[in-house]
Amino acid sequence: MHPFLHSVFAPSRRDASAIGKINAMRREFAQLSDDDLDALAFGARKDLLRLIALTAVIASRSLGQQMFDVQFRGALALTRGSIAEMQTGEGKTLAAVPAIAWYAHEGMGVHVLTANDYLARRDACWMGDIYRRLGFSVGYVQQGMTPDQRRAAYACDVTYATANEAGFDFLRDQLALELREQVHRPFHAAVIDEVDSILIDEARIPLVIAGGSNDESALAFLADQVVRSLRSGVHYRTEIGGRNVGLTDEGIRAVEHATRCRNLFDENNLQLFTAVQDALHAHALLHRDVDYVVKNGAVEMIDEFKGRTAQDRRWPAGLHTAIEIKERVAAKLQGMILGSITMQHMAALYPHLCGMTGTAASSQVEFQTMYLLPVEVIPTNRPMIRVDHPDEVFATRAEKTRAAIEEIRRAHATGQPVLVGTASVRESEELSRSLADIPHHVLNAKNDEQEAAIIAQAGQRGAVTISTNMAGRGTDIQLGEGLASLGGLYVIGTNKHESRRIDNQLRGRAGRQGDPGCSRFFVSLQDELMVKGADLNPKYSTDPESVQPLVEGQNLDLRIFLQKYEIPVEGQRNRIQSYRQKILDGSLPCGSELERLITLRTIDDLWADYLARLADYRAGLHWLSLAGRNPHLEYLRQIDQWFPELETSIPEETARRLAEAEAGGGEDPQERGAVWTYVTTDQPFGTLTERIVRGLMRKFKNRDLWA
Numbered sequence: 262m263h264p265f266l267h268s269v270f271a272p273s274r275r276d277a278s279a280i281g282k283i284n285a286m287r288r289e290f291a292q293l294s295d296d297d298l299d300a301l302a303f304g305a306r307k308d309l310l311r312l313i314a315l316t317a318v319i320a321s322r323s324l325g326q327q328m329f330d331v332q333f334r335g336a337l338a339l340t341r342g343s344i345a346e347m348q349t350g351e352g353k354t355l356a357a358v359p360a361i362a363w364y365a366h367e368g369m370g371v372h373v374l375t376a377n378d379y380l381a382r383r384d385a386c387w388m389g390d391i392y393r394r395l396g397f398s399v400g401y402v403q404q405g406m407t408p409d410q411r412r413a414a415y416a417c418d419v420t421y422a423t424a425n426e427a428g429f430d431f432l433r434d435q436l437a438l439e440l441r442e443q444v445h446r447p448f449h450a451a452v453i454d455e456v457d458s459i460l461i462d463e464a465r466i467p468l469v470i471a472g473g474s475n476d477e478s479a480l481a482f483l484a485d486q487v488v489r490s491l492r493s494g495v496h497y498r499t500e501i502g503g504r505n506v507g508l509t510d511e512g513i514r515a516v517e518h519a520t521r522c523r524n525l526f527d528e529n530n531l532q533l534f535t536a537v538q539d540a541l542h543a544h545a546l547l548h549r550d551v552d553y554v555v556k557n558g559a560v561e562m563i564d565e566f567k568g569r570t571a572q573d574r575r576w577p578a579g580l581h582t583a584i585e586i587k588e589r590v591a592a593k594l595q596g597m598i599l600g601s602i603t604m605q606h607m608a609a610l611y612p613h614l615c616g617m618t619g620t621a622a623s624s625q626v627e628f629q630t631m632y633l634l635p636v637e638v639i640p641t642n643r644p645m646i647r648v649d650h651p652d653e654v655f656a657t658r659a660e661k662t663r664a665a666i667e668e669i670r671r672a673h674a675t676g677q678p679v680l681v682g683t684a685s686v687r688e689s690e691e692l693s694r695s696l697a698d699i700p701h702h703v704l705n706a707k708n709d710e711q712e713a714a715i716i717a718q719a720g721q722r723g724a725v726t727i728s729t730n731m732a733g734r735g736t737d738i739q740l741g742e743g744l745a746s747l748g749g750l751y752v753i754g755t756n757k758h759e760s761r762r763i764d765n766q767l768r769g770r771a772g773r774q775g776d777p778g779c780s781r782f783f784v785s786l787q788d789e790l791m792v793k794g795a796d797l798n799p800k801y802s803t804d805p806e807s808v809q810p811l812v813e814g815q816n817l818d819l820r821i822f823l824q825k826y827e828i829p830v831e832g833q834r835n836r837i838q839s840y841r842q843k844i845l846d847g848s849l850p851c852g853s854e855l856e857r858l859i860t861l862r863t864i865d866d867l868w869a870d871y872l873a874r875l876a877d878y879r880a881g882l883h884w885l886s887l888a889g890r891n892p893h894l895e896y897l898r899q900i901d902q903w904f905p906e907l908e909t910s911i912p913e914e915t916a917r918r919l920a921e922a923e924a925g926g927g928e929d930p931q932e933r934g935a936v937w938t939y940v941t942t943d944q945p946f947g948t949l950t951e952r953i954v955r956g957l958m959r960k961f962k963n964r965d966l967w968a
Contacts, residue, residue, distance in 0.1 A: 279333075279337060280334065280337075282310050286311055286315075287318055289624055290315055291321070301315065302315060302395050305395075306395060312359055312362055312363055313333055313337075314921045315357075315395070317333075320358070320391055323390045323391055324355075324391070329352070331351060331642050332351070333345070334640075335639045336358075338615075338637040338639065339615045340363050340364075342613065342637045342846060343620065343635045343637045344614075344634050346618060346620065346639060347639045348641050349737060353619075355388070356393070357373070358556070358593070360394075361452050362392065364449070364613055365419050365450075368418070370418060370419075370446050371450045372427055372451045372452070373385075373421045373451075374423065374424040374452070374459060375424075375455070376413045376455045378403050381830065385401035385421040386401075392418070396403075398416075398417040398418045400413060400419070400420050400421070402423075412443075417418065419691060423445050424453070424463075425468060427445075428466055428468040429938040430444050431468040431602065431607065432468060433936075433938070435600055435841070436470065436840055437471075438861055438862075439847075441926070442843075448612070449613065450613035452615055453608075453616035455616075456494055456616025456617060457618045457620055460605065460634075461627060461762075461852065462760075464608075464631075464820075465603050465823075468601060468604075468938065469598055469938065470598075470938050471598050471936065471938075472599050472935060477629065478582060478586075480532055480533060481579065481592070482586055483533075484537045484539065484540035485543075485583065485587060487520060489543070490515070493545065496509055496511055497509060498641075505546075506541050508537075513525055525537070536583070539580045539582070539583040542580055542583070543583035543586075543587045544587060548688070550685065551685040551686065553584065553589060558591065560584050560590060562576070563685075563686065581593070594677055598872055599865060599869045600834075600868070600872075605631070619765075619766065619769050620762040620766050623760075623761040623765065624760075624813075626817065630817070631820070642775075644775060645772055645775070646772060646776075647779060648748075648779040648780075649768060649780050649781075650781040652757070652782045654784050655784070655785045655786070656785065656786055656787075660785065661785035665692075665753060665755050666695055668781070669696065669699075676746055677750075678719060678721060678722065678723065678911045679724070679749060679750075679753060680728065680751070680767075680771070681754075681755065682730065682754045682755065682756075683756065684755065684756040686705045686729060688755065689704075689727050692956060700725070701726065702718070704729070705728065716738060720738040722741055722743070730758075730763060738770050738773070740778075745776065748777055748779055749771060749772065749776050750770065750776075750778045751771070752767055752770055752771045752778070752780040753780070753783065754767055754780070754781070756788055756789075757784055757809065758780075758790070759793070761809050761810075768780040790808055791803075791805065794808030794811060826893065829897065830900065844857060844860050855922060855923070859915055859919050861930075863914050863915045867907055868907075871907050875900065905923050918930075
């Protein structure tokens, strides 16, 4: 075994010694009365091993739950700033409590970032008595809370919140005009639940705060009409893998004729060209019941990793409008972006960071590379006896589907419960129709409100549950009585994901806490993963086990490459925000209250203009590549020129607005208008930079450099 892997997977001798001491203290503390235990709490908070032992005793008395040695190992890993991989049913929520308390004892606050509002509220209430008996305050944040309620929650020693809510509050704080409007304290420590979801799957998805109006729907309607008349293969071509689409020469002429535009690529027609591209993407690359659903008269994105609708998430403004027009639903106002941040950059704001999940080991290189977070795999309390069968590989999708259906029928006939994981809403419904003669349930983004009820029955005798990736995370399927002799829950996957973690999450529904279970994946060479693998390296085209690490490696290389574009702008954002905060808190005093307000508004307006300018510039970077120039170098040169111009313009524009206001003109600086937050998808088909990189990779592959 490689030394690094050994350090990740092998039990730590230091932990074994520490756990022995913890158990000795736990036996000692268990003899104390509640009053004596409470009196011990304050002093124990500064001694890690005593704190863990004390937490175990309090958990036993408050919750009736006994902490296992593996939970102590998980807690110790978190206090070292590691990611603890703990399997489903192993008690991650309780294991994290002593580590959270350890970070909280410094008095600067700990954020426990969870997957959804329900878990934030549940875990804060469930574990609340333990924290309070240790002398810590605990709160939680929910959608719909007032600023005062949020401020009170963040003022607690321990605050449970979704990553999105904490991020949106951070963005709103950056637009505050009064210090009392801000709800966050300075960031200190974050313990992230489902850390692979937040720091990898959703790491580059920007949280956005927007305001004002930016309505270009007239062009979007025109573009939709034009694109509906275009034909695939004649007017446009789609890239292998469905990641990009482009007009052909004939398509360009057709668009120019339909819009009475002499030259689609003229600078004056940039907005029209963008609207046409958005409409083309919406029609050619995004599919109803695969990428999104239409519910209650609105377009709702489907999270590809979770299989459920993504709450308050939109595609970039023009693309989302194009999809709404395509589906004939009311278009939402997109507005102008006032600020944004990704979870990748937000995580960097915490001096102390750690996390836990059931699936991290296969992404340990990315965690180490991107976040300097080591992964520690915690063994299960009871031996894992689930049987993971080899993949069944078929030449065509039709053969694969027939084989999967036959296996589902065979297992159902024995009474063994079956959970089937599919790639999309559409596939789950197609499979459901093929099994119409068998009683079964379907769980997908169209009926996610029924998730708890469906999952509760998924482990019972004869149950067949067809699901998207929804059933792959955050669910704990209880096995019915007497089903161990039938082999336990049988998990069948009808596709393999680009990320091994997503497949492992599905597998992890079976075999919890020592239960029997088994899993098997059915794969065809026509599946998207296998087609992409063949495009990268033909020698792996028939082996999904080899394709997945290859694709994961390519995706990681891409994220590292794109980070080079983002880090400079994030540094600029930090610099501007630091300056703004000093104006807000009075560290840089102004001559008057009016000047202070105008300065803050000027910073916000000019920064929003700067973001828009950068977005427009990045959209044209591919032309630099085609001209034989280095896009990254040109980008750095340009922002190095523009940012000093921005800094210089702030006092100049502030002085102009101040003079105008003092003369009785201009806008009221306190009247900002409505702002709103949402999550967007940063270039869902790959940024133009990514397309350039993919082109370079293809060139390298052709030269046998990737073999």
